[in-house]
Amino acid sequence: MAAPTANAVTAGTGDPARTGGTRLSARLPRLVLYALLGAFCLYYLLPLYVMVVNSFKPLEEITSGGMMALPGSWTGAPWRTAWSEAQIGVQPTGLRPYFLNSLLMVVPAVTIATLLGALNGYVLTKWRFRGATVLFGLILFGCFIPFQIVLIPMARTLGFIGAAGTVRGLVFVHVVYGISFATLYFRNYYAAFPTELIRAAQIDGAGFFQIFFRILLPSSGPIAVVCVIWLFTNIWNDFLFGASFADYDSQPMTVALNNLVQSSTGVKEYNVHFAGAIMAALPTLLVYIVAGRFFVRGLMSGSVKG
Amino acid sequence: MGFLDIDRVTKSFGAVKVLNETDISVEKGEFLVLVGPSGCGKSTLLNMIAGLESVTAGEIRIDGARMNDVRPAERNIAMVFQSYALYPNMTVRGNISFGMEMHKIPKAEREEKIAQVAELLQITNLLDRKPGQLSGGQRQRVAMGRALTRDPDVFLFDEPLSNLDAKLRVDMRTEIKKLHQKLGTTIVYVTHDQIEALTLSTRIAVMYAGDVQQIGTPQQIYDDPANMFVAGFMGSPAMNLLPATVARAEGGPAVRLDLAGGEAVTLPFPRATGLDAREGEAIVLGIRPEAMTDPEGADRDSGALHRVDLPVDVVEPAGSDTYVTVSLGGKDAIGRFRAHTAAESGARAPFVFDMEKAVAFDPDTERRIA
Numbered sequence: 273m274a275a276p277t278a279n280a281v282t283a284g285t286g287d288p289a290r291t292g293g294t295r296l297s298a299r300l301p302r303l304v305l306y307a308l309l310g311a312f313c314l315y316y317l318l319p320l321y322v323m324v325v326n327s328f329k330p331l332e333e334i335t336s337g338g339m340m341a342l343p344g345s346w347t348g349a350p351w352r353t354a355w356s357e358a359q360i361g362v363q364p365t366g367l368r369p370y371f372l373n374s375l376l377m378v379v380p381a382v383t384i385a386t387l388l389g390a391l392n393g394y395v396l397t398k399w400r401f402r403g404a405t406v407l408f409g410l411i412l413f414g415c416f417i418p419f420q421i422v423l424i425p426m427a428r429t430l431g432f433i434g435a436a437g438t439v440r441g442l443v444f445v446h447v448v449y450g451i452s453f454a455t456l457y458f459r460n461y462y463a464a465f466p467t468e469l470i471r472a473a474q475i476d477g478a479g480f481f482q483i484f485f486r487i488l489l490p491s492s493g494p495i496a497v498v499c500v501i502w503l504f505t506n507i508w509n510d511f512l513f514g515a516s517f518a519d520y521d522s523q524p525m526t527v528a529l530n531n532l533v534q535s536s537t538g539v540k541e542y543n544v545h546f547a548g549a550i551m552a553a554l555p556t557l558l559v560y561i562v563a564g565r566f567f568v569r570g571l572m573s574g575s576v577k578g
Numbered sequence: 579m580g581f582l583d584i585d586r587v588t589k590s591f592g593a594v595k596v597l598n599e600t601d602i603s604v605e606k607g608e609f610l611v612l613v614g615p616s617g618c619g620k621s622t623l624l625n626m627i628a629g630l631e632s633v634t635a636g637e638i639r640i641d642g643a644r645m646n647d648v649r650p651a652e653r654n655i656a657m658v659f660q661s662y663a664l665y666p667n668m669t670v671r672g673n674i675s676f677g678m679e680m681h682k683i684p685k686a687e688r689e690e691k692i693a694q695v696a697e698l699l700q701i702t703n704l705l706d707r708k709p710g711q712l713s714g715g716q717r718q719r720v721a722m723g724r725a726l727t728r729d730p731d732v733f734l735f736d737e738p739l740s741n742l743d744a745k746l747r748v749d750m751r752t753e754i755k756k757l758h759q760k761l762g763t764t765i766v767y768v769t770h771d772q773i774e775a776l777t778l779s780t781r782i783a784v785m786y787a788g789d790v791q792q793i794g795t796p797q798q799i800y801d802d803p804a805n806m807f808v809a810g811f812m813g814s815p816a817m818n819l820l821p822a823t824v825a826r827a828e829g830g831p832a833v834r835l836d837l838a839g840g841e842a843v844t845l846p847f848p849r850a851t852g853l854d855a856r857e858g859e860a861i862v863l864g865i866r867p868e869a870m871t872d873p874e875g876a877d878r879d880s881g882a883l884h885r886v887d888l889p890v891d892v893v894e895p896a897g898s899d900t901y902v903t904v905s906l907g908g909k910d911a912i913g914r915f916r917a918h919t920a921a922e923s924g925a926r927a928p929f930v931f932d933m934e935k936a937v938a939f940d941p942d943t944e945r946r947i948a
């Protein structure tokens with residue numbers, strides 16, 4: 273009587289041949305699987321655990337040896353210090369202004385690069401012109417140019433357009449780099465987008481941009497999410513461009529965090545460093561959690577036959 | 579000059595010539611069906627009428643106005659695509675309204691028109707759904723609704739029914755025909771289904787390899803095919819095209835057909851007076867299955883019925899009819915018998931040939947000669 277149930281359970285583990293036997297032997301593969309997954313999970317979560325736990329400890333508890341232990345007395349002071357009191361530049365401002373710099377850099381850069389990438393993809397697939405393939409190849413080439421190579425030319429360009437040492441300048445740099453990937457994503461997505469829809473819209477009287485904004489873009493949910501996650505993570509985490517092209521008052525979070533950790537005066541406040549590092553990592557984490565939920569496939573189903 | 583003129587229109591994709599000086603003239607209110615095998619350029623021609631493809635040479639005119647360089651939106655045409663091409667991100671209402679919005683029609687007027695069209699196509703209860711939540715037939719209706727809002731001069735349909743199952747296709751076919759009768763709009767309709775072509779059209783243009791083979795009413799195309807391609811393409815089962823020899827019998831023209839085993843039959847062919855001079859020459863005799871039937875099923879009004887007993891190869895019951903295959907002139911010829919025929923494979927059965935309905939082609943040029 274129990275056999276069919278056991279069978280149904282094991283079927284999911286890829287071992288459908290096992291039909292009878294004791295309950296334990298039927299469940300064993302599944303138990304092993306969970307144990308393995310659990311172990312990996314712990315392994316990946318351990319650093320996060322260390323960071324979180326230590327960011328809530330007074331410094332003495334860390335220096336007295338217990339990295340792995342839970343805080344004896346919980347305190348929010350390291351977070352407050354990292355956010356608004358730590359000495360990073362000349363002033364004891366904490367990471368707050370730099371966090372803001374990062375936001376002011378990443379939001380426009382991601383938005384502009386994604387929109388331009390979508391526009392490129394649209395033109396490259398639906399308004400094909402002579403040389404479109406070559407042009408796409410050249411844009412793709414941009415994905416493979418190492419950051420270091422462009423440092424000096426980019427510095428000169430920024431100086432030339434008067435954006436050196438500003439957040440605007442950083443936005444510009446990241447848009448330039450972001451376009452290549454964004455174009456790649458959107459071109460491949462739009463290549464599979466039914467051209468008949470574009471033609472229908474043309475007959476309906478929609479123009480170039482109306483088709484883009486009213487038909488194509490609203491149907492680009494999944495790829496836009498992929499593109500945004502990718503660009504956001506890369507731009508937020510970038511250190512090299514931030515360190516090279518920003519002034520003291522336009523530094524992004526990554527550079528400021530480095531300065532915080534590297535500052536050589538006094539004792540190393542590990543708890544503050546941990547809190548700062550978590551702050552720097554939170555936005556990308558948040559983007560994954562929020563945007564990942566919208567990563568739904570099949571928005572296109574139903575537009576064409578099926 | 580008609581309402582929609584396609585005047586010596588040529589289309590090339592690079593070095594490939596897809597349409598070759600096509601001439602078609604469509605009158606106002608006509609239902610023209612473009613029919614032909616896959617790849618013959620039907621969609622290309624339709625897209626050129628719509629303005630979605632450029633015209634390589636020649637001219638397209640609607641109501642006398644040259645359209646070659648007019649944008650699709652300004653041609654006052656509406657098109658229904660094979661894939662329906664409904665905007666996936668919009669509701670049915672949004673889909674129908676989009677074109678009017680683009681033409682800056684006020685909201686009140688749009689709502690009124692949507693209600694009217696939805697009523698006509700019985701999709702009122704679907705207006706707030708997305709295309710993904712509709713069945714094939716419903717999507718088809720929405721696509722037509724979108725086209726209907728425009729009061730177009732010309733309606734273009736590109737195989738609108740080919741994605742539907744057989745039953746729904748027949749229903750929608752009737753609906754499209756009703757719609758045309760009600761609205762009286764000029765329609766150009768592409769299909770490669772010859773039943774659709776015959777049932778819907780007021781005229782048919784049969785296309786093949788970039789050329790229009792014949793234009794005519796369904797009756798003309800069916801009864802008087804201009805060449806062997808048209809004869810073989812239209813009709814199901816297809817017209818029998820049988821190698822024959824011109825002969826004389828009963829004091830008039832006749833054709834002789836070889837049977838299996840060295841025998842031959844000679845059928846008087848009184849209509850074919852033009853073949854007198856060709857006596858002894860080879861021709862291709864075209865005869866439809868329904869003109870080659872059992873004695874009881876023959877058309878008694880015909881003046882040229884000839885009864886012959888032939889050895890039957892295969893008997894295929896097909897519901898309302900039974901198809902009987904015999905070997906004539908070295909080819910399999912299919913006759914259409916009544917459902918409960920006595921014909922049996924291996925035995926002889928009486929065939930009645932209606933030679934008034936037979937046609938003849940030149941085997942070399944494949945053109946009609948009688």
Ligand SMILES: Nc1ncnc2c1ncn2[C@@H]1O[C@H](COP(=O)(O)OP(=O)(O)OP(=O)(O)O)[C@@H](O)[C@H]1O
Pocket residue numbers: 591594596614615616617618619620621622623770
């Ligand atoms: N953009 C293009 N470039 C090159 N050749 C093309 C292009 N579009 C169509 N063709 C060719 O033109 C010919 C006619 O195509 P078309 O789509 O008009 O055929 P069709 O009659 O509609 O066929 P079907 O019944 O399969 O839809 C085909 O041989 C096709 O390969």
Ligand SMILES: [Mg+2]
Pocket residue numbers: 620621622736
């Ligand atoms: Mg086609």
